[in-house]
Amino acid sequence: MIVRYEPWGAWVKLESTAAVVAIDRDGARALGLDGSRGAWGEGAGPSAPIEVHLAVTERCGAGCEGCYIDARPDGREKSSDAILRELDALRDAGVFTVAFGGGEPTTRDDLDVLAAAARERGITPVLTTSGLGLSEARAARLRGFAQVNVSYDGPGATYASVRGFDGADAAERAIERLAFAGMRVGVNVVLTRASFDRLGHTLARARSLGACEAQLLRYKPAGRAASLDYLARRLSPEQARALGPTLRSLAESHCADGAFHVRIDCALVPFLSADDAITRDPARLARFGIFGCEAGGALTAVRTDGRVAPCSFAAPAELRGEDLATGHADDGMLGRWRAYVAAPPEPCASCAIRSACKGGCKVVAAFVDGVHGPDPECPRVLAHRSGAA
Amino acid sequence: MSEERRIEPEQILVARVGHGANCSSIGSVVDTLFVAAAVGTAVFAALAAALATEDVRVVGERAGDSAQEAADADARRARQGDP
Secondary structure, eight states, X not given: OEEEEETTEEEEEETTTTEEEEEEHHHHHHTTOOOGGGTTOTTSOSOOOSEEEEEOBOBOSSOOTTOTTOOBTTOOBOOHHHHHHHHHHHHHHTOOEEEEESSOGGGSSOHHHHHHHHHHTTOEEEEEEOOXXXXXXHHHTTTTSSEEEEEOOOSTHHHHHHHSSOOHHHHHHHHHHHHHTTOOEEEEEEEOTTTGGGHHHHHHHHHHHTOOEEEEEEOOOOGGXXXXXXXXXXXXXXXXXXXXHHHHHHXXXXXXXXXXXXXXXXXXXXXXXXXXXXXXXXXXXXXXTOOSOOBTTTEEEEOTTSBEESSTTSOOOSOBGGGHHHHTTTOHHHHHHHHHHHSOOXXXXXXXXXXXXXXXXXXXXXXXXXXXXXXTTSHHHHHHHTTOO | OOTTOOOOGGGEEEEEESOXXXXXXXXXXXXXXXXXXXXXXXXXXXXXXXXXXXXXXXXXXXXXXXXXXXXXXXXXHHHTTOO
């Protein structure tokens, strides 16, 4: 296992099973780690991220209508040397996981080399791809990644309703090819007003193709999605309030045997504030690692231009990826994002799930309200603004 | 590996299961939230068992060089079964 000291104990990345756990100081001592000579790091400043999203290219020919990075066929590509320097910095910072993305990362010829380079540095590499044009041979070359997620919003018209073109069949072939190559395959499912109500069908189809996991993603107003069209595509308030019961139903239908899992992304967590069963026991969210906005904290992104951002959707800071280990704690922008989470205004301040949610999606808040503030699509925030809470 | 190591499930503050391979936003397995209490208990017991058996390697720079050296020494002792 790989251990990283924290003031409260330690983060631990297990190697015999795919899990990252936080243990308290007594647990760390039980591992033989006594924290002598200041190893707990009190007063050493904020911790480095445990997960980094690394954009390795802005090239992509898919042309998804809502692409958050505005990727294009002639987009910028990062050099291999620059990526290796960034991986060095991630290693020095004690990062556990690096998610390669873009753009379409499989447009690069060196992905297998980069996956191996991450592993040599003790970092678990994972990958997101559209899967478009992924041959069997190409799929087999991705075995160095611990997991590959294919963007798949649903069969047929559901996929097209999210991305603006008919790519479902190609994505399905990619899922099958990756699974056939013996890899852990997940699917990324973007939730829009059109795709939300077909989730059960989408997950059943993904599982039948060999996927072991579905990650549900909130549609976010960044890149090409930062337009008025966002307001028509985002989940309706009713759908947002229905997320908790929907997840409960999906878990019962698709996950009971433990062979398939459902994830939600950070931006969906505020919608759980509408679920009474969850808000009655908010500590359970944190114990199972279900957290909202960790941008600038446990999560950081590195863009293709080398600049660090709190997350992949946020504007960049001055800090460069190759300086992450030494600059993460002191960067002003990352610090402002962390400070907001530590002391959010109402209605987040008194929210039962605040410690897990961490104030909702700031990218949505910046687009809709023009401020770094409460998530304007959170059911609790909507109720507060209407005077009902 | 030390046979004397024993981690209690209660000492696990947070369990993030799975790899998660999305490159744009961080994700969390959520179906575990809805499983029966006994299944949840079993998840944490399994993680505690894994913690007790895997070799330890310390990473990270937050604590500075001297503390990192101490941490590495801790890890070496843990590997030798002499915490």
